[in-house]
Amino acid sequence: MQFNKPLIRGVLQKRYKRFLAxxxxxxxxxxxxxxxxxxxxxxCAEPGFIAYCSDSDNPKRKYRYTWELSVNGNNEWIAVNTQRANQLAGTALKTGFIPELANITEWQAEQKYGEHNSRIDWLGRAGNGQQCFVEVKSVTLNDHGQGYFPDAVSTRGQKHLNELILMRQSGQRAVMLFVVMHTGINEVRPASHIDPKYAQLCIQAAELGVEFYAVKTHISDAKIELDRVVRFQLR
Incomplete structure (x- = not known):
């Protein structure tokens, strides 16, 4: 995934009200x-970090610039725009980057599914007609190379796991795909120290047949691209 225009470099002063910096x-x-x-x-958002932003070039937009990347004090690159994770997941799925999912050739983004009229990030279909439901999560929480998800208690994440379990129990494939958006992270596991309920649901889901995968990315101010499949540990 290449940025359409060169990103603008700056220095982060503060992030606030969740959606502003x-x-x-x-x-x-x-x-x-x-x-x-x-x-x-x-x-990912400490004052003084290098920050790269995209320019909408739209004077009518309230906030013309969008924060895309951070560079921390260890010169590690972090993609903070979570929408990029979904785009990269789509590339991974469509190109067979994850061998276990390479037999699925038809992929559609943002499809309605489940009991609560939710939207699945990617819905695939294999040649035998079996569907594959893929939920994508962006991983940026790093502790000495160990990536964790979530970085705060996530009732939404818990809901997604429960819905994947239901899809698996209905006979379809169900996948949780973690996209590592931090160059310092080399493997991923559930953040049991932050959201123990989510971590326990991961274990329960895996026991019921939900599949878990993680892919690492290479990040620069020019592009974000898939690097390799990395280990996902349930515990």
């Missing part, structure tokens, strides 16, 4: 930008 693009001229991330963003 102030960034200095030079000469102490702070600009308020859109933050496309509803999570806690632990370790």
């Amino acid at each position: 102030d960034i200095d693009f030079g000469e102490q001229q702070f600009t308020t930008v859109h933050c496309p991330n509803t999570g806690a963003m632990t370790g």
